[in-house]
Amino acid sequence: EKDSSGGLIVSLEDGRKAGIKALFTAPRNTxxxxxxEQLGCTFTEGFLGPVITVDxxxxxxxxxxxxxGDAARSMHNIAFAVSSGAFAGVCAHQSLVFD
Numbered sequence: 001e002k003d004s005s006g007g008l009i010v011s012l013e014d015g016r017k018a019g020i021k022a023l024f025t026a027p028r029n030t031x032x033x034x035x036x037e038q039l040g041c042t043f044t045e046g047f048l049g050p051v052i053t054v055d056x057x058x059x060x061x062x063x064x065x066x067x068x069g070d071a072a073r074s075m076h077n078i079a080f081a082v083s084s085g086a087f088a089g090v091c092a093h094q095s096l097v098f099d
Contacts, residue, residue, distance in 0.1 A: 005019075010023070027076075029070060029074060042060070052067040057091040
């Protein structure tokens with residue numbers, strides 16, 4: 001519900017109510033697909049849940065399989081997700097061309 005100043009009133013677990021101006025959440029990380037597990041990738045328990053274990057070139061523990069973004073790091077951030085996705089793509093391409 002809204003309060004008179006435009007903020008929100010939240011109900012706490014113990015029944016108390018508190019007025020807030022902002023709310024920050026830290027959702028647990030869950031995989032959107034079972035594919036990494038089906039391929040045999042190893043997972044590391046991050047502070048927000050499991051993430052796919054990758055090396056410094058975004059390669060998982062399964063050779064030729066790369067992971068990026070929220071699936072491979074606990075810190076949910078669009079800029080990090082985009083950059084790690086681009087980097088994983090470059091590394092996958094290089095592995096096809098140079099290995």
